[in-house]
Amino acid sequence: MSDRRRPRKTITLDHAAGVVEKRDHALAPGRVAKQAARLRHLATLGLPATAPLDKGEGWARYPLVEGPTLHEARPLTPEQTSALARLLDAAQAADVYIGDMHSKNLIWADNAWIIVDCGAVRRWNRARGERQRARFRGVLGS
Numbered sequence: 641m642s643d644r645r646r647p648r649k650t651i652t653l654d655h656a657a658g659v660v661e662k663r664d665h666a667l668a669p670g671r672v673a674k675q676a677a678r679l680r681h682l683a684t685l686g687l688p689a690t691a692p693l694d695k696g697e698g699w700a701r702y703p704l705v706e707g708p709t710l711h712e713a714r715p716l717t718p719e720q721t722s723a724l725a726r727l728l729d730a731a732q733a734a735d736v737y738i739g740d741m742h743s744k745n746l747i748w749a750d751n752a753w754i755i756v757d758c759g760a761v762r763r764w765n766r767a768r769g770e771r772q773r774a775r776f777r778g779v780l781g782s
């Protein structure tokens with residue numbers, strides 16, 4: 641199944657409680673648990689990712705990050721642009737390539753980009769680092 645057709649998880653934002661609940665789609669079990677483990681791993685490395693507050697069979701709850709996604713925030717302010725460059729540098733310094741780090745998976749809050757979703761986390765290498773930067777070329781400049 642292509643990425644576009646892949647069933648998504650169900651996401652419920654509770655602004656009053658400041659919590660986001662993510663639940664597996666019936667046709668794609670295990671995605672939420674995988675995502676939770678990846679985000680926790682990134683947070684453990686000191687990267688700005690939302691670690692789950694708690695989780696169970698097919699669900700996880702996260703702190704709700706209030707702010708625009710990078711997709712919504714464009715065109716970025718100079719401050720947002722340099723924060724994005726710093727985030728890419730921090731991933732490299734932590735020796736990780738963060739899969740699927742795109743403009744709807746980053747939220748601007750407290751003057752930083754927070755990672756709220758990602759794909760597989762791999763070891764950083766030059767080719768992957770370049771691919772990561774290429775995703776944001778239009779935003780960061782070449």
Ligand SMILES: Nc1ncnc2c1ncn2[C@@H]1O[C@H](COP(=O)(O)OP(=O)(O)OP(=O)(O)O)[C@@H](O)[C@H]1O
Binds near residue numbers: 648651660690702
């Ligand atoms: N912790 C959070 N705080 C605020 N908003 C969030 C949070 N997590 C997710 N969101 C919002 O919900 C959107 C979708 O969430 P997420 O990226 O986890 O799922 P998805 O991309 O639909 O799932 P997948 O790519 O795994 O199929 C995000 O783009 C973001 O706008």
Ligand SMILES: [Mg+2]
Binds near residue numbers: 745757758
């Ligand atoms: Mg996403």
